[in-house]
Amino acid sequence: MSQNKVILGSEEWFSFPDLGIPTIKARVDSGAKTSALHAINIAPFVREGNNWVKFDINPIQNNLKTVIHCEAPLIDKRIVKSSSGFREQRYVIQTTLDIGDTNWTIEMTLTNRDSMGFRMLLGREAMSGRVLVDPEQSYLLAAQPSTDKLKEIYQNSEKAEGGLRIGLLASNPDLYSNKRIMEAGEIRGHQMEFLNIKECYMKLDATKPEIHYRGGKILDKFDAIIPRIRPSITFYGCALTRQFEGMKVFCLNSSTAITQSRDKLYSLQLLLNHGVDIPTTGFANSPLDTDDLIKMVGGSPLIVKLLEGTQGKGVVLAETKKAAESVINAFKSLNANILVQEFIKEANGKDIRCFVIDGKVVAAIQREALPGEFRANIHLGGTASVIRPTAEEKRIAIKAAKAMDLKVAGVDIIRSSKGPLLLEVNSSPGLEGIEGATNKDIAGEMIKAIEKNLKYKI
Known part of the structure; x- marks a missing residue:
């Protein structure tokens, strides 16, 4: 019954609402069995136990600037033979195709069609029982849009979708802090992507620098990157951050700021040069002057810290001069x-953690060691409670973050008889303790900082 079928020309403009594609030109080819859609940066993933695939598409022929980021259920992987005889394994997706006033679900293979004249091919499996083809006609359902009209369609589509594309550069997607940042970005309408540092690799090129991800996906078109780099992979994590910066992507903390914050000696010198007080500290390369080094910091008890130590590791409390000499000489x-x-x-085993975002203390907690726990001027655990920092403590925290050029920082301060002293500045501070104690949306404040710096309004 032909009256119930849609009549198509050999070329038509279709849309895929589930993929966010408002219009795309397709070749209608009853000689081809399967349908195909242009796709690049194809990457399968699992969502709630089901197989999905994400990919990018340049929907307009010969236009690489317009990119749509798509996700769809993954149906299959098949060997497909092209019209030129080339056999290729392709991912197969299922999605809704809109044609004029009707729509139905079709299956499509994903492949790079840059060398083809159309971004999409509609095959007979998708047309069977629904379509008749008049090969002498074109654009029976919609007129061929002008170049300006296409730009308008895609600009309006991007505005309707809204949001920034933000990458979280980290190591563990299941970490509380990382999950909260991803959640906060999505709540504010942004496209969030977790980028595992160890699965990224770089192309160094003067004209076209790139970062690739597992499977060859090119990481481009990001508006912002949030680096959360473990101390053990500072070198490589900062190299990736530097590469994003070279690609003109806004990074919430810069590679330079992270690098200098991880160098304990340099960071302390930098803070002192900016007028931030710290506990009296000594550094020496030779063990020959151990006695004077101990006197320099006021004698025992004193703290010995490894420069490469992190979060309490490599820290020793020497309670007597003899113990101090023994520890120092052993390390040397x-x-x-x-x-x-x-x-x-x-x-008395307490310190203050001020969380600074974009030049403002957004939350603060006091951390107290458990009874009998050793705290060598650092936080090793214990309990956390809400505290209102003094104006001077806020000033120190903000000044320290600014001195380190960090837009996001956890600033640790200790109260002494000389007044508040700065202990450490952390460029990837955890969120669990401070959000749990203060009940504040710190992750949301980080996303707002990106919006502010990119002058993005929701």
Whole structure:
């Protein structure tokens, strides 16, 4: 019954609402069995136990600037023989095709069609029982849009979709902080992508630098990157951040800021040069002057810190001069670089963590060691409670973050008889403790900082 079928020409403009494609020109080919859609950066993934695939498409022929990021259920992988005889394994998706006033679900293979004249091919499997083809006609359902009209359609589509494309550059997607940042970005209408640092690799090129992801996906068209780099992979994580910066992508913390924050000696020197007070600290390369080094920081008890140590590791409390000499000389015999620091007894196992975002203290907690727990001027655990930092403590936290050029920082401060002293500045501070204690949406504040810096309004 032909009256119930849609009549198509050999070329038509279709749309795929589930993929966010408002219009695309297709070749209607009853000689081809399967339908095909142009796709690049194809990457399968699992969502709630089901197989999906994400990919990018340049929907307009010869226009690489317009990109749509798509996701669809993954139906199959098939070997497809092209018209030129080339056999290729392709991913197969299922989605809704809109044709004029009707629509139905079709299956399509994904392949790079840059060398073809059409971004889409509609095959007979998708047309069977629904379509008649008049090969002498074209654009029976919609007129051929002008170049300006196409630009308008896609601009309106992007505005309707809204949101920024933000990548979270980190190591563990299941970490509380990372899950919260992804969630906060999605709540505010942005496209969030988790980028595992170890699965990224770079192309260094003067004219076209690139970052690739597992399977060859090119990481481009990002508006912003949030680097959350473990200390153990600082070198490579900062190299990736630097590469994104070279591609003109806004990074919430810069590679330079992260690198200098991880160098304990340099960061302390930088803070002092900006007028931020720290506990008296000594550094030496030779063990020959151990006695004077101990006197320099006020004698025992004192703290010995490995420069490469992180989050409490490589930190020793030496309660007597003899113990201090023994620890210092032991480290030096291993050619380890160490800092020797005065012990602030009056802090009584407490410090203050100020969370600074874009030049403002958005939350603060006091952290207290459990009874009997060793705290060598650093936080090793215990309990956290809400605290209202003094104006001076806020000033120090903001000044420290600015000195390190960090837009996001966890600034640790200790109260002493000399006034508040800065202990450490963390460029990838955790969110769980401070969000749990304060009940504040710190992750949301990080996303707002990106919006502010990119002058994006929701």
